[in-house]
Amino acid sequence: DAKTTQPPSMDCAEGRAANLPCNHSTISGNEYVYWYRQIHSQGPQYIIHGLKNNETNEMASLIITEDRKSSTLILPHATLRDTAVYYCIVGRSSNTGKLIFGQGTTLQVKP
Amino acid sequence: GAVVSQHPSRVICKSGTSVKIECRSLDFQATTMFWYRQFPKQSLMLMATSNEGSKATYEQGVEKDKFLINHASLTLSTLTVTSAHPEDSSFYICSARIQFTEKLFFGSGTQLSVL
Numbered sequence: 001d002a003k004t005t006q007p008p009s010m011d012c013a014e015g016r017a018a019n020l021p022c023n024h025s026t027i028s029g030n031e032y033v034y035w036y037r038q039i040h041s042q043g044p045q046y047i048i049h050g051l052k053n054n055e056t057n058e059m060a061s062l063i064i065t066e067d068r069k070s071s072t073l074i075l076p077h078a079t080l081r082d083t084a085v086y087y088c089i090v091g092r093s094s095n096t097g098k099l100i101f102g103q104g105t106t107l108q109v110k111p
Numbered sequence: 112g113a114v115v116s117q118h119p120s121r122v123i124c125k126s127g128t129s130v131k132i133e134c135r136s137l138d139f140q141a142t143t144m145f146w147y148r149q150f151p152k153q154s155l156m157l158m159a160t161s162n163e164g165s166k167a168t169y170e171q172g173v174e175k176d177k178f179l180i181n182h183a184s185l186t187l188s189t190l191t192v193t194s195a196h197p198e199d200s201s202f203y204i205c206s207a208r209i210q211f212t213e214k215l216f217f218g219s220g221t222q223l224s225v226l
Contacts, residue, residue: 032213043117043204043217044155087154098145099206099215101155 004088006105012082014111018075022088025069031092033064034099035073037084044087044101047073078109114138115207117218124195125226132190132221134205140185141207145215146178149202161188195225 005023012018024033032051036044048055048062050071055062061074075082087104114137124130134144142163147155159180160168167180177199179191188207192199206217 034213034215036217038155041202041220041222043115043206043220046214046216049213098157098160100157101147103154 004090004102006086006088006102008103009106009108011108011110012075012078014080014109015077018073018078018082018107018109020073020075020086020088020105020107021070022072023070024088024090027068027090031090033062033068033071034089034091035060035062036087036089036101037082038087038104039084047086078107080109080111083107083109115205115216115218117205117221119221120219121222121224123224123226126196127194129191129193130195130223132192132203132205132223134188134190134207134218136186136207136216139207139209141188142185142210144182144188144205144207146180146188146190147204147206149204149220155204158190163188192223195223197225199223200225 034049035047064071085104116135144161146158161182182188204220
């Protein structure tokens with residue numbers, strides 16, 4: 001499974017968009033990009049995933065570069081409850097099924 | 112979204128005893144479930160892949176006789192920490208994949224404290 005690189009921490013003002021970057025330069029053609037977040041002492045929460053095209057759901061948008069070597073998770077209007085550790089993971093869930101977590105980005109949303 | 116239920120949420124036990132943790136997929140069938148462990152201020156570490164009706168696949172360095180996994184039905188996987196010791200104290204999290212999709216959903220985790 002390809003590895004990912006994320007900044008260890010980021011701050012964002014409440015109400016503003018939070019843009020979380022992720023580098024995955026060794027991603028292979030059949031691997032998806034997944035984003036999960038974990039709020040303290042809870043299990044990870046699924047946010048979004050994508051293969052090539054940009055994706056949007058009720059939680060966030062995922063922008064994947066054309067060469068697929070990096071992506072950005074966008075929380076359009078961050079709230080205090082979005083404070084969490086955000087994990088960018090690359091893998092092929094339906095093959096081996098397992099997703100390997102990196103260190104993630106701790107996002108602190110400030111009032 | 113899909114729900115994965117994990118029980119108990121917290122358990123305290125004496126050293127040498129065994130502890131069983133249950134993971135259930137509530138509204139979907141899961142042929143494959145996964146068990147992770149997380150130490151404070153660290154990321155999740157995959158321990159094993161639980162396959163319905165067959166033996167679990169353990170990651171390198173994880174003792175299969177220490178961490179017994181049973182996946183007896185399409186909605187239930189159990190992890191038993193045998194002869195628990197203080198170093199086994201950790202946050203254990205299960206996850207399940209909705210069949211034929213790319214989505215993996217996680218339980219709420221079990222905090223194990225071994226005294």
